[in-house]
Structures are given as structure tokens and as C-alpha cells.
Amino acid sequence: MHVVVPELEQLAAQAEVCRDCRLCEERTTVVFGTGDPRADVMIVGEGPGREEDLQGIPFVGRSGKLLDQLLGEIGLERRDVYIANVVKCRPPGNRDPRPDEIDACKHYLREQIQIIDPTVVVTLGNFSTKLLLREQRGITKLRGVAYAWWKRVLVPTFHPAAALRGGQRVLEQMRDDMELIRQVVAGEVDPYAGSEEAGSEEAAEPEPVEHVPVEAEQASLF
Numbered sequence: 001m002h003v004v005v006p007e008l009e010q011l012a013a014q015a016e017v018c019r020d021c022r023l024c025e026e027r028t029t030v031v032f033g034t035g036d037p038r039a040d041v042m043i044v045g046e047g048p049g050r051e052e053d054l055q056g057i058p059f060v061g062r063s064g065k066l067l068d069q070l071l072g073e074i075g076l077e078r079r080d081v082y083i084a085n086v087v088k089c090r091p092p093g094n095r096d097p098r099p100d101e102i103d104a105c106k107h108y109l110r111e112q113i114q115i116i117d118p119t120v121v122v123t124l125g126n127f128s129t130k131l132l133l134r135e136q137r138g139i140t141k142l143r144g145v146a147y148a149w150w151k152r153v154l155v156p157t158f159h160p161a162a163a164l165r166g167g168q169r170v171l172e173q174m175r176d177d178m179e180l181i182r183q184v185v186a187g188e189v190d191p192y193a194g195s196e197e198a199g200s201e202e203a204a205e206p207e208p209v210e211h212v213p214v215e216a217e218q219a220s221l222f
């Protein structure tokens with residue numbers, strides 16, 4: 001059993017009754033997030049699909065099975081990590097979340113990150129990667145690097161749905177990114193050290209900000 005973190009429970013209770021955007025109208029459940037609230041690794045997807053909407057748990061469909069498998073390959077189980085999404089309610093018909101929906105919902109993710117306080121944040125696909133890195137470039141350009149990000153390390157990779165659609169090449173790149181995650185967790189790669197393994201200059205973007213007061217971080221994180 002995981003520890004209960006009251007702040008996170010309160011935030012989940014708030015999300016459960018959230019009506020801040022149109023996605024509340026067709027949702028079955030709010031998919032807030034699951035896993036170890038004290039996890040070192042937090043995984044951020046896009047938004048719930050049909051299965052997730054029915055069960056209230058992130059990544060339980062086909063993408064989730066692949067995610068579990070890839071995590072397993074680097075010795076991580078689902079219960080070792082925390083998994084959440086950019087939007088907590090299913091976009092109808094699995095369409096992309098819209099900018100105003102992301103804007104309305106992103107404070108939940110921001111607060112989740114601050115409460116869980118992971119050392120490594122793994123973004124899956126374009127939506128979470130672009131949001132957190134404040135980037136216009138897509139995941140194909142951004143993946144493969146461990147970024148110094150608000151005193152944490154952010155590792156972007158493809159969304160597992162892309163591997164399910166895109167076949168072997170995407171899957172192999174995801175495996176490379178998983179290996180990078182393993183190395184970051186093991187302390188073998190540290191973008192703050194500016195070492196060769198960390199991807200040197202590329203890994204230093206965006207600039208790490210030292211000693212950010214909580215309020216400043218809250219305002220600027222993404």
C-alpha cells in the first residue's frame with residue numbers, strides 16, 4: 001500500500017467534481033492519476049481514452065499494456081511510479097485535447113508534480129512534452145535527451161500509441177529512451193553535471209533554475 005498524502009487526496013477530490021471545461025460533460029470518471037505518491041519517476045501522458053474513462057485509471061488500454069512492458073524492461077513496475085495525464089477527462093472520441101482544455105486542466109498536473117516531487121518526469125508524446133518544456137518543436141526532435149527541468153530531470157519519449165501505430169522503429173527509439181530513464185534514475189546520467197553522457201549543452205535546456213521559491217515555481221512551471 002502507498003502512503004496517503006492528504007494534499008494529493010484533496011486535489012483529487014477537487015478534480016473529481018471539476019467542471020472547468022467542456023470535457024466534464026461526457027466523461028464517465030475523472031482520471032486523476034495513480035501510483036506511488038512518493039515516486040521518483042512520474043509519467044505524464046496526454047488524456048484518458050475509453051478504457052481509462054470507464055475505469056478511472058490511466059493507461060489501462062493497449063497503450064498502457066505497452067507502457068507496463070517497457071517499464072518492466074528497465075526494472076520498474078507500475079506501482080513504483082506515478083502516472084497522470086495532461087487532461088484528466090476523456091476528450092470525446094479520443095480527439096486531441098484543445099488548448100483551452102489544457103489550460104483549464106494544467107494546474108492539476110502542476111500541483112501533482114509539486115506534491116509528488118519526483119526526480120524524473122517522463123513525458124509521453126507531443127502534448128505533455130510541449131507543455132512542460134514550453135516547446136514548439138515536436139517529440140521526434142525533442143526525444144533522446146535528458147533535460148534539466150526545474151531542478152528535476154525531464155525525459156521525453158513517444159506516446160506508446162505512436163509505437164502501436166508506427167511499428168518497430170518507434171518502439172526501438174522508445175526503448176532507447178527507457179534506457180536513458182534507467183540511467184538517470186541510477187545516477188549514471190545527470191544533465192546538471194554537464195557531462196558528456198548527459199548530452200552536454202543540449203541537455204542544459206531549458207536552464208535549471210536554482211532555489212526557486214514555491215510561489216515562483218507555481219507561477220512559472222508551465
Ligand code: URA
Pocket residue numbers: 045046047048049052057058059060061063064085
Ligand atoms: N493515453 C494517454 O495519454 N493517457 C492514458 O491514460 C491512456 C491513453
